[in-house]
Amino acid sequence: QIAAAIHNARLEAIMIGNAAAALHGAPVTTLDIDFMFRKTQKNLQKLKILAKELNSYILKPYYPLSGLYRVINDEKELQIDFMSIIHGIKSFELLRSDSVEVEFGKYKLKVASLKNIIKSKRKNQIKHLKLESDKIIIDQIRRLLTLPMNKRTNFLRKRLPGGGSCL
Numbered sequence: 001q002i003a004a005a006i007h008n009a010r011l012e013a014i015m016i017g018n019a020a021a022a023l024h025g026a027p028v029t030t031l032d033i034d035f036m037f038r039k040t041q042k043n044l045q046k047l048k049i050l051a052k053e054l055n056s057y058i059l060k061p062y063y064p065l066s067g068l069y070r071v072i073n074d075e076k077e078l079q080i081d082f083m084s085i086i087h088g089i090k091s092f093e094l095l096r097s098d099s100v101e102v103e104f105g106k107y108k109l110k111v112a113s114l115k116n117i118i119k120s121k122r123k124n125q126i127k128h129l130k131l132e133s134d135k136i137i138i139d140q141i142r143r144l145l146t147l148p149m150n151k152r153t154n155f156l157r158k159r160l161p162g163g164g165s166c167l
Contacts, residue, residue, distance in 0.1 A: 001054060002033065002054070002080060002104075002109075003104035003105070003107035003108070003109050004053075004104075004105075004107050005050045005053040005054050006035075006050060006107075006109065007107045007108075008049070008050075008053055009046040009047070009049040009050040009053065010046060011037060011043060011046040011047065011049075011050055012037065012038070012043075012096075012110075013035035013036065013037040013082060013109075013110070014035060014036050014037075014092070014095050014096055014099050014110040014111065014112055015033065015034065015035055015109055015110065015111045015112060016034045016035065016036055016083075016086060016089075016095075016112045016116070016117060016120060017030065017032075017033070017034035017081075017117070017120075018030035018034075019032075019033045019034065020034070020111045020112050020117055021114065021117050023102055023111050024111070024114050024117075026114075031077075031079065032079040032080065032081055033079070033080045033081070034080075034081045034083065035080065035081065035082050035083070036082075036083055036084070036086050036089065036092060036095055036112075037082050037083070037084060037092070038084065038092050039067055039084035044069075047069055047071070047082060050071065051071050054071065054073055054076075054078065054080075055073055055075075055076075056071045056072055056073040056078065056080075057071075057072055057073075058070065058071055058072075059072060067083055067084035067085035068081060068082070068083050069081070069082045069083075070082075086120050087120060088116075088119040088120040088121075088122060089116060089119065089120055094116075095112055095116055096110060098112070098113045098115065098116055099111055099112050099113060099116075100113065
């Protein structure tokens with residue numbers, strides 16, 4: 001539903017955080033899904049279209065410079081964070097150039113590379129609290145970088161009837 005809503009709103013966004021790391025095969029969990037996007041008037045309108053399609057509402061934190069827009073649907077316990085600023089990521093363009101596309105049904109989402117996920121987690125860890133659990137997650141994700149993509153995402157693969165597989 002999220003991939004469809006992003007597609008239908010024509011919003012260019014890149015998944016980051018633990019949800020993105022899990023799609024790369026990291027043994028992590030999360031309650032929310034994080035995306036980076038460009039904060040423009042047009043994209044803010046697209047974000048409203050996305051929220052309406054998901055029967056959600058948008059919260060903006062009080063701190064005006066945060067660049068965070070939270071899309072919430074309480075009934076579905078859905079929380080999607082759209083951020084225009086991510087510590088450790090220099091620009092949206094650089095994040096996009098190193099991202100991969102993952103299919104969700106007939107829709108595709110851009111997902112940040114593990115390398116960029118680690119960068120943002122490290123910077124966020126330095127900027128905020130240095131939690132032991134964050135260090136463990138970063139180490140687990142870093143170890144995944146040594147494995148080829150098909151080994152990292154094997155548990156996500158679906159076998160095709162004519163042979164082969166897809167995510």
